[in-house]
Amino acid sequence: MKLHRAEEIWLIIGIGIIALSMVITGYQAFAQGMAPPSGMETIDPQKVDQTTPFDNPGIFEIGENEYEVVMILQAFSFTPNEIEVPVGSTVHFTMTSRDVVHGFQVAGTNINAMVTPGHIQKISQTFDKPGEYLVLCNEYCGVGHQMMSTTITVK
Amino acid sequence: MELVKEKPFGKMQQALGVNPKDARLSLTYFTVSFIALLIGGFLGLFQGLNRAGLMELPTWFDYYQTLTTHGILLVLVFTTTFVIGYFYAGISHTMGGLLPKVRKFGWTAFGLLVIGVVFVATTVAMGNASVMYTFYPPMQATPLFYIGLVFLVVGIWIAAFGVFINVANWRRNHKGQHIPLLSFFATGVFVLLVLGSIGVTIEVLMLIPWSLGWTETINVMLSRTLFWSFGHTLVNIWYLTAISAWYVAVPKIIGGKLFSDAITRLVVILLVILNIPGGFHHQIVDPGITEGWKFIHVFMSLSIGFPSMMTAFAMFAVFERAGRRKGAKGLLDWFKKLPWGDVRFLAPFIAMVAFIPAGAGGIAQTNNQLNQVVHNSLWIVGHFHLTLGVTVALTFFGITYWLIPYLSKRKLTPKINKLGIIQTIIWTIGMTFMSGAMHLVGLLGSPRRTSYTTYGDNATALSWDPYLIFLAVGGTFLIVGVVLMVYIVVNLMFFAPKGNTEFPIGEPEADVLSTPKWTERWGTIIILLILIVAMGYVMPLTDILNVPGSPPFRTW
Numbered sequence: 001m002k003l004h005r006a007e008e009i010w011l012i013i014g015i016g017i018i019a020l021s022m023v024i025t026g027y028q029a030f031a032q033g034m035a036p037p038s039g040m041e042t043i044d045p046q047k048v049d050q051t052t053p054f055d056n057p058g059i060f061e062i063g064e065n066e067y068e069v070v071m072i073l074q075a076f077s078f079t080p081n082e083i084e085v086p087v088g089s090t091v092h093f094t095m096t097s098r099d100v101v102h103g104f105q106v107a108g109t110n111i112n113a114m115v116t117p118g119h120i121q122k123i124s125q126t127f128d129k130p131g132e133y134l135v136l137c138n139e140y141c142g143v144g145h146q147m148m149s150t151t152i153t154v155k
Numbered sequence: 156m157e158l159v160k161e162k163p164f165g166k167m168q169q170a171l172g173v174n175p176k177d178a179r180l181s182l183t184y185f186t187v188s189f190i191a192l193l194i195g196g197f198l199g200l201f202q203g204l205n206r207a208g209l210m211e212l213p214t215w216f217d218y219y220q221t222l223t224t225h226g227i228l229l230v231l232v233f234t235t236t237f238v239i240g241y242f243y244a245g246i247s248h249t250m251g252g253l254l255p256k257v258r259k260f261g262w263t264a265f266g267l268l269v270i271g272v273v274f275v276a277t278t279v280a281m282g283n284a285s286v287m288y289t290f291y292p293p294m295q296a297t298p299l300f301y302i303g304l305v306f307l308v309v310g311i312w313i314a315a316f317g318v319f320i321n322v323a324n325w326r327r328n329h330k331g332q333h334i335p336l337l338s339f340f341a342t343g344v345f346v347l348l349v350l351g352s353i354g355v356t357i358e359v360l361m362l363i364p365w366s367l368g369w370t371e372t373i374n375v376m377l378s379r380t381l382f383w384s385f386g387h388t389l390v391n392i393w394y395l396t397a398i399s400a401w402y403v404a405v406p407k408i409i410g411g412k413l414f415s416d417a418i419t420r421l422v423v424i425l426l427v428i429l430n431i432p433g434g435f436h437h438q439i440v441d442p443g444i445t446e447g448w449k450f451i452h453v454f455m456s457l458s459i460g461f462p463s464m465m466t467a468f469a470m471f472a473v474f475e476r477a478g479r480r481k482g483a484k485g486l487l488d489w490f491k492k493l494p495w496g497d498v499r500f501l502a503p504f505i506a507m508v509a510f511i512p513a514g515a516g517g518i519a520q521t522n523n524q525l526n527q528v529v530h531n532s533l534w535i536v537g538h539f540h541l542t543l544g545v546t547v548a549l550t551f552f553g554i555t556y557w558l559i560p561y562l563s564k565r566k567l568t569p570k571i572n573k574l575g576i577i578q579t580i581i582w583t584i585g586m587t588f589m590s591g592a593m594h595l596v597g598l599l600g601s602p603r604r605t606s607y608t609t610y611g612d613n614a615t616a617l618s619w620d621p622y623l624i625f626l627a628v629g630g631t632f633l634i635v636g637v638v639l640m641v642y643i644v645v646n647l648m649f650f651a652p653k654g655n656t657e658f659p660i661g662e663p664e665a666d667v668l669s670t671p672k673w674t675e676r677w678g679t680i681i682i683l684l685i686l687i688v689a690m691g692y693v694m695p696l697t698d699i700l701n702v703p704g705s706p707p708f709r710t711w
Contacts, residue, residue, distance in 0.1 A: 002668060003418070007468050014464035017518065018457045025453050025522045035446035036439050036523045044703040045293075046372075075710040099708045100294050101375065103531050107600030107615045112440055112527045116375050117293060118702040119442035134615040138531040138602035140287055142294070142710025143219065146608035149616075 037113040037123040045117035048072060048098045065089040073115050074098040076144035078135060084153045090126040103138035106152060114139060127154040177247035178562040180261045182648060184240030185559060188233050189644045195228030196637030203630030207623040208607045218606035219285040219711060224276065226288035232272055237551050238396045239264065239314045242341040244558060246318060248658045249335035250325045260317030267310030274303025285711040287604065289382060292373045295707035298366040304359050308352055315345035333670055336416060337660065340399035342677065343423040344392055350684060351388030351431055354381040372704025376443040380699060383434035391430050391459065393543060397550035398466055401503055406661035408499045411477025413661040414469040420674040425462040428683045432691030433459055439526040443699045449523055455691055456521040463514055470507055498575030502553030505583050509545035513538065534597025537590040545586045549579065552640055557656055559647040566654035571646055574639060582636035589629025596622035
């Protein structure tokens with residue numbers, strides 16, 4: 001099996017793209033803390049309401065300009081909904097599903113996470129710009145999936 | 156023009172060729188493929204129109220039933236039946252006919268697939284399985300839906316074993332020879348189908364007792380992971396099928412020679428070995444999989460890009476050599492020498508060109524952080540309408556123009572060729588609009604698998620509407636393309652003038668080096684595949700084996 005010189009160069013470029021992708025993705029994930037949401041904690045989906053912290057969902061100030069939102073997703077709503085935080089605050093979302101698989105996406109941000117029953121999913125975001133952000137479920141969850149939305153108001 | 160000229164068949168081809176019994180089998184498969192394309196295409200149009208806010212769907216067949224059926228018909232039925240029909244014809248042609256036993260396997264598989272499709276389609280139509288083709292638990296469809304899936308899987312396996320038996324028999328009778336290249340592709344595809352479907356089979360076998368109420372709960376993450384070990388493999392099976400026509404048939408159609416037998420086989424082997432763990436890139440924002448494993452799996456997904464780079468090089472090398480053989484001079488003159496008026500070339504050519512942005516988009520979105528931007532948005536739908544809807548579909552259409560008349564002992568007339576070119580152009584315009592709009596609006600955050608909604612007149616959601624109109628415009632072009640294609644298929648099957656059509660099989664260059672023996676060692680290839688799967692899956696699976704189970708839900 002013999003490769004043409006031009007093909008060798010072409011394939012080295014290919015390997016270069018793959019290697020560069022790996023380096024950038026790895027650097028962003030592990031050096032800059034931008035790894036994708038990967039909550040490893042589990043929870044019994046039949047006992048969500050009795051399990052801390054989901055027995056008391058809501059917005060909690062946990063530091064200066066730092067909030068934790070404990071959120072339950074269910075067909076077809078978010079609890080709590082219509083969240084409001086000041087500009088510049090960092091929000092840590094701790095989420096689980098009471099029923100089927102849902103998606104948690106905030107348009108205009110990089111918040112995008114699957115929320116599956118049985119797991120506790122976590123994602124954080126700093127809201128630097130004021131505005132009303134659209135929160136929506138981006139995994140088909142049933143007949144009312146297109147209605148499953150709320151907002152985060154940053155002011 | 157070249158198409159209507161009676162081409163003398165080479166010595167090789169005279170000895171081989173599909174017999175009427177094999178032809179009937181493949182034609183039957185293709186009939187189902189294009190019925191699926193027709194129905195699935197219309198359902199796609201309805202969705203596009205709904206999504207743009209232009210059409211309300213009836214409650215007795217709502218958006219999510221439409222979407223589930225569209226997905227199942229095009230993602231499962233169109234592709235699977237086409238792949239089997241095509242490779243059974245290819246094996247029959249290159250291996251001197253199917254063994255009678257194998258033909259029976261082909262018919263048995265067909266029967267099982269039809270039963271499976273009827274079960275699945277009926278349960279969806281009756282509103283008992285609006286669960287999408289991904290059927291993620293704990294949404295629970297009626298047991299008949301999952302039982303239908305079992306018929307589909309068993310059908311696919313029987314078709315695969317038919318291929319293995321035929322290939323093994325040929326190898327016994329042709330000691331020391333390489334399997335014909337097209338049959339080599341077929342072997343790779345069906346090895347991948349069997350091994351890639353093991354995960355989803357285990358999933359379905361867990362879902363059936365759960366749907367019957369025999370088990371109370373289901374492990375959601377485990378099910379998702381098993382599903383995607385198959386889902387992603389399936390995508391690459393279509394791709395591998397498409398490139399088999401690029402490597403084997405296209406060189407002959409353009410009057411060129413094979414790129415390199417050895418390198419082609421290496422591409423097949425790499426795609427077969429590296430494929431299955433790619434499924435993890437569908438789960439980059441899932442819980443239950445560690446950041447470390449998600450990072451490692453970026454490599455598994457990107458590695459499939461390597462053989463695709465080899466393919467890109469090979470294709471343009473074949474084009475250039477063919478053009479120069481026809482007297483092209485200078486740097487790019489060869490490009491003009493390509494048979495642009497021949498739909499058998501134009502359709503797969505556009506398919507290849509589409510794979511440049513499609514493949515680049517795929518590489519981008521498999522990087523973890525970029526994936527988080529587009530995951531489950533319409534971007535993804537745009538991506539697979541570019542890969543499946545253009546690269547795979549247009550290649551399959553390109554095959555249709557010669558394979559169906561070859562099987563039906565008819566000829567592609569200049570008129571139908573011209574109609575084919577119009578079809579190809581309409582299809583390309585439609586997909587450009589639709590996939591383009593989906594990519595852009597997805598980047599802004601518009602979600603996939605969601606019927607028309609403004610989320611209570613939310614300003615952000617309203618700003619997506621103009622893009623969604625373009626989506627509907629693209630869909631309208633595409634339905635014209637679907638109808639034209641089905642008309643062409645009916646013509647080629649039943650009405651085109653009688654005659655002999657060539658099965659284009661590229662020939663090697665004169666000064667070709669011999670292909671290494673190790674390319675025939677399928678045992679080693681399968682062991683390597685299993686090792687890669689084990690490396691990719693064992694550790695992540697141990698993390699999700701003991702997730703607390705979910706009871707069933709019916710949310711539609």
